[in-house]
Amino acid sequence: MIVRIKKICISVSISAIMMLPALANAGMVLVSNEKIVAKEISKKDAKALFLGKKKQLEGVKVKVVGLAEGNPDRDAFLNEIIGMSSDKLSTHWIDEGLKGGAKPPKSLKTVDSLIAYVKRKKNAIGYLNEKAAATSGLNVIAIK
Numbered sequence: 001m002i003v004r005i006k007k008i009c010i011s012v013s014i015s016a017i018m019m020l021p022a023l024a025n026a027g028m029v030l031v032s033n034e035k036i037v038a039k040e041i042s043k044k045d046a047k048a049l050f051l052g053k054k055k056q057l058e059g060v061k062v063k064v065v066g067l068a069e070g071n072p073d074r075d076a077f078l079n080e081i082i083g084m085s086s087d088k089l090s091t092h093w094i095d096e097g098l099k100g101g102a103k104p105p106k107s108l109k110t111v112d113s114l115i116a117y118v119k120r121k122k123n124a125i126g127y128l129n130e131k132a133a134a135t136s137g138l139n140v141i142a143i144k
Contacts, residue, residue: 027131028073028077028081028128028129029127029129029133029140029141029143030046030125030140030141030143031114031118031126031127031133031136031138031139031140031141032123032124032125032126032138033118033119033121033122033123033124033139035123036058036060036062036141037139039139039140039141040142040143040144041057041141041142041143041144042143042144043144045057046143047082049062049125050081050082050105050127051082051102052064052102052105062123062124062125063121063122063123063124064105064106065117065124065125066105066106066108066114066126067107067108067111067126067127068107069086071109071111073111073128073129073132074086076129077127111128114128115136115137115138118138119137119138
């Protein structure tokens with residue numbers, strides 16, 4: 001009986017540890033400075049903004065910014081909102097370039113640099129995890 005309980009505890013512990021990266025990145029939101037007052041956006045519209053298919057939010061032309069490759073928040077945003085891997089996103093931007101279409105968003109290395117950029121750049125919009133967004137001093141836009 002004790003051996004069975006130990007096996008169950010180990011199994012539950014391993015499952016919990018494997019879920020930690022997903023939990024750390026859960027809850028992606030968009031952030032903007034005070035010029036953009038939106039409080040929520042559909043997942044479809046958020047995806048369109050970050051893939052260059054849409055240029056405005058509530059009638060305001062926005063400057064989209066993201067995080068650099070390898071950042072866990074970028075990976076979470078790509079998985080949860082965009083529905084693409086980093087490789088597929090790279091292919092998307094190559095295709096856009098060949099067609100003379102949209103250019104990829106500016107990529108910043110750190111969450112702090114993204115926050116600073118959005119604060120100072122007129123009509124800038126980026127993404128963060130909910131925890132970072134809550135302490136950023138930026139307008140938080142929920143993705144529904």
